[in-house]
Amino acid sequence: MKVNKLEVLSNVQVSERYWHMKLEASSILEPVKPGQFFNIKCAEADSPFLRRPFSIYRMNKAEKTIEFLYLMKGQGTFKLTDVVAGEKVDMLGPLGEGFTLGKTWDTVLLLARGVGIATLAALAQEAVEKHVKCIAILSARTNNDLLAAEMLQGLGVQVIKVTEEDGTSDVSNVHRLIEQLLIENDIKATFTCGSKRLSKLLQKISKNHGLPGQIALEEHMGCAMGVCYACVCDIKEENGINSVRVCKEGPVFNLEKVVLG
Amino acid sequence: MKVNKLEVLSNVQVSERYWHMKLEASSILEPVKPGQFFNIKCAEADSPFLRRPFSIYRMNKAEKTIEFLYLMKGQGTFKLTDVVAGEKVDMLGPLGEGFTLGKTWDTVLLLARGVGIATLAALAQEAVEKHVKCIAILSARTNNDLLAAEMLQGLGVQVIKVTEEDGTSDVSNVHRLIEQLLIENDIKATFTCGSKRLSKLLQKISKNHGLPGQIALEEHMGCAMGVCYACVCDIKEENGINSVRVCKEGPVFNLEKVVLG
Amino acid sequence: MESLKLDVKIGELKLKNPIMPASGAFGFEMESLFDFNQLGAIVPKSITKYPRGGNATPRVCEVTGGMLNSIGIQSKGLPYYLKNILPQYEQYNTPLIASISADSVDEFAEMSEIISKEKCVSGIELNISCPNLEGDGKAFGMDAELSYQLIKKVKAVTNQSIIAKLTPNVTSIQEIALACENGGADGLNVANTMLAMAIDIHTRKPKIGNVLGGISGPAIKPIIVRLIHQVRKVTEIPIIGCGGVMNWEDAIEMILAGANAIQVGTANFINPLSMMEILEGIKRYMTTYQIEDINDLVGKTDIPV
Amino acid sequence: MESLKLDVKIGELKLKNPIMPASGAFGFEMESLFDFNQLGAIVPKSITKYPRGGNATPRVCEVTGGMLNSIGIQSKGLPYYLKNILPQYEQYNTPLIASISADSVDEFAEMSEIISKEKCVSGIELNISCPNLEGDGKAFGMDAELSYQLIKKVKAVTNQSIIAKLTPNVTSIQEIALACENGGADGLNVANTMLAMAIDIHTRKPKIGNVLGGISGPAIKPIIVRLIHQVRKVTEIPIIGCGGVMNWEDAIEMILAGANAIQVGTANFINPLSMMEILEGIKRYMTTYQIEDINDLVGKTDIPV
Ligand SMILES: Cc1cc2nc3c(=O)[nH]c(=O)nc-3n(C[C@H](O)[C@H](O)[C@H](O)COP(=O)(O)OP(=O)(O)OC[C@H]3O[C@@H](n4cnc5c(N)ncnc54)[C@H](O)[C@@H]3O)c2cc1C
Ligand SMILES: Cc1cc2nc3c(=O)[nH]c(=O)nc-3n(C[C@H](O)[C@H](O)[C@H](O)COP(=O)(O)OP(=O)(O)OC[C@H]3O[C@@H](n4cnc5c(N)ncnc54)[C@H](O)[C@@H]3O)c2cc1C
Ligand SMILES: Cc1cc2nc3c(=O)[nH]c(=O)nc-3n(C[C@H](O)[C@H](O)[C@H](O)COP(=O)(O)O)c2cc1C
């Protein structure tokens, strides 16, 4: 972890609500893992006051670049869209614990909703590089919101899209879809991000099928460095329920152990 | 007075520390007088929090434009330099009472220091239009600071420059200069802005020579509309010393009556 | 929505909507900017019995998210006020709340009695919280017993609706609020500015001539929202929320916290049209969320149990 | 300048410079960012005797010029602290000030006594001002007599330098400051966060799980500067200024107001290098203005008479 001032190579709108930012990252010497994040100062000005956390969307080790995919949501992300190529952005990171791909996992299932797609995209990229077969169910409000996900298809990920627009995104339909995929494929592990309802579903299915799972959580953050205890979540351990920091022990947790409330 | 959102036609640096901004002003129907000012929102963002007062530097009634000359000083004026042509700037005004050119005043003396030059430039413009002979002593730290004043010469104003750089700006030298000008010219009135020391000098000289004088004052402002009483100064009246509002009763006052402290 | 109900009551005082200016940050000089008939109430600057010169300049300075002021209630005195200030507002059908500042309980009562008789006055706000006067920022509103006595005395000499403007610079605003209610206050203004200071590190001088000033603006809004919430917990009398309201979202936030009406001060300096824009925003919010009566929003924060 | 004197004393505690983190906004996790040996002191998060789960999430939210927090002092309890937290800092030659939070006067004394015995502890800060715990934001530091008793009891069981961290949520901080001084405090921290609240107008829920939170950051700086100024007027014991320091200018401003040392909290979240930058800025300022000893700046605001 350090304070990085990275030059923006591009910052473009990729769909109605989503933007994509690419930065020169040769100064980051530490390895950056899928599921890890950066805490970004969205504007040089005093406001927005706090940094905003964004997980890494893509890394190009050869090019020495990193990419983020972000949803225009409130003040911070609106300001971020104002940044233009050539400017520098202050990003603290890499932060937190990322995903782990088990050695024997040759086929994995990704279940992402909304911006969770950004988080899982980095994992998909690593999986593909490691020749792991990747099946991804992407859920969003509209097909437009999924435009940004096309990169995953480009990587060779098998993508299944469900949306409110098409009436395909309800939990029961996703449930059927997953069960079908589990029959058709020898899935070894599951990964999810972006929706509590879908996470609960995947937690249940993974448990039923005895599959290991991982989840990337989101929580409002103060420091993002593990010092302030703003971002806690509950984790079931042998000794009972522990309150741990999403920014430090997470944001990626064992799906089985997370208390989804 | 109203809230005007004016389009910026240009905003350029004219010397090391000075900037010049020109705006489309056809929506301002009220007459704008030299010495009046606008209270400008220097950035769309929340900070700087308060507006900043700037007196009108030039008006072009035919073109329907207004211009400001401003010194890069602190947060507000720094932000103002970021504004680019095509953007709109929120300016409340015109505000306050401006200068008055007496009907019989065919020759006038202007004594300006620093940004006071901007304020008196508008007056010089009106004077020249009314075929009043205008002699201006412009004082500044450096000759570079006076670059912005060249417009006055262009208008046909007789300009005398004094600077710290040249060692010509001390009060005693300016004193000699003025006395000399009073001998050589039939000066009917004096005007000043921008320096307490020079104002005191001109107050004394004007009194000695029985000349009417006017001064434009500056004071930190809250509302700039006359409602908050933040911006008061002391004025000698028959009934004693009165505390009046620079933004409302001023910023231009009778030089004789101002208590310069 | 068919018809939005925006009218609120403070004692006998009926306002057509909950938006009004904060004393000292509004004046007749703004008359060309918008129609004062659109306001819930008109609140002129606090008046003192005798003329006051006010404090040394600079009287304002900017801070992060706000400003400090220490005007010192510059005033031409009560007779001038009655003769020249109040009549300016007679032309409007908006009720006027006169704000009074005084040096003693008796002076508050005396002034209230005089002002009550003015036809164009519909309510009185007692500025028992001005931190700029003598005594190192102290104010009547810091003492519950004194506040009680003050309100009681005023109520004894007037039938006007009385609003006590509280100071936020206290350990327990609930205690002061209850004292004012017991004294007979018809409403509580929560609150005046917070006592503050800024120093120019280069000149090493205080940025305000009077050394201490009151901070207003968005910086104090979260503190004011908390104070409104606390006062609402202990009393049912109307609260006017005041402090840092810059837009309609802030106004709704204070209403949800427990305010029945809202005063807008510093925002007028930044955007002189803000009161009108706040009113429009409140109407849009009510329409979106199908709220027919603004009073139905008061204190309706969903507090977890 | 040849040599700048930056060292300050708080009781027996000697700091090589006046810059230290504020409790709760710093931790060993920041160790890769800068050299902790550069700090005036290390101040870990407040510790409680027993493990505490902390408050409901969300525990932080953003406001204009600052943030609210209501962590609720999540803690693994004193034994874990002694065994796992303190030893992390043993490698540094920077004095460590342990911050203690407790539910009763006796618990404060008990914990102080235990912590005093740790070799690596050089001072104790008593968090008598945390507004997040039980009782609607109330704190020990709101009551002068209680504060006096508390400090006195603690001083009786320890030789460590004791700093009382005051709450800004009081009518008269001077009264509390004097009570702490009389109780034997070696220094005063001015101050903890201000009690505040924010409401999401769309969900109508408080933005903080615990409803009320403490506001920190630049929004409160002018209030803290005023409090430091007021405390400095009544006591000569060292003051640690805390609240809204984002840069070296803010630190100098608080020193001019009367602070002997400075704590930096929220700024660490925005710029984790800010304490180092503040230290550099202070040195530049001293060089520019030919100040050899930082102690010569304390309280040196030029107040008009
Ligand atoms: C570990 C992590 C990784 C993330 N990765 C991505 C990503 O790759 N792409 C993406 O678009 N978004 C991501 N998010 C969510 C992103 O941080 C929020 O959308 C963003 O903070 C919203 O800021 P705003 O100012 O636009 O919205 P506002 O709603 O105005 O923000 C107000 C405050 O709430 C906080 N906040 C709001 N939403 C969230 C949230 N979901 N999680 C945490 N804090 C929040 C903000 O940080 C800010 O402090 C991630 C969040 C976390 C915790
Ligand atoms: C009636 C009037 C007309 C003016 N006309 C011009 C002009 O034409 N050109 C020009 O360059 N400047 C002019 N000024 C001065 C100009 O307002 C200040 O330079 C400007 O406000 C500085 O803002 P800042 O944020 O850059 O500086 P900062 O020093 O950071 O400002 C901090 C605060 O102090 C106030 N302040 C600082 N200096 C002054 C000042 N001299 N007068 C009033 N308030 C001040 C600011 O408004 C702000 O609130 C005028 C001032 C007044 C009162
Ligand atoms: C310049 C100025 C002058 C003020 N004068 C008065 C006053 O005379 N009487 C009063 O009760 N409050 C006065 N106040 C306080 C405001 O009425 C209001 O309580 C405070 O500014 C907080 O609201 P705001 O954040 O919306 O400005 C004044 C505030 C400012 C900024």
Ligand SMILES: Cc1cc2nc3c(=O)[nH]c(=O)nc-3n(C[C@H](O)[C@H](O)[C@H](O)COP(=O)(O)O)c2cc1C
């Ligand atoms: C997230 C967070 C946690 C805090 N925890 C503590 C704490 O445990 N003990 C304490 O005395 N103060 C705590 N504080 C208060 C700070 O130490 C400091 O007094 C306050 O934040 C004001 O300073 P700042 O504006 O520089 O942050 C906390 C503040 C924040 C923001």
Ligand code: FES
């Ligand atoms: S955000 Fe501070 S501990 Fe996670």
Ligand code: FES
């Ligand atoms: S600035 Fe408000 S009266 Fe002049």
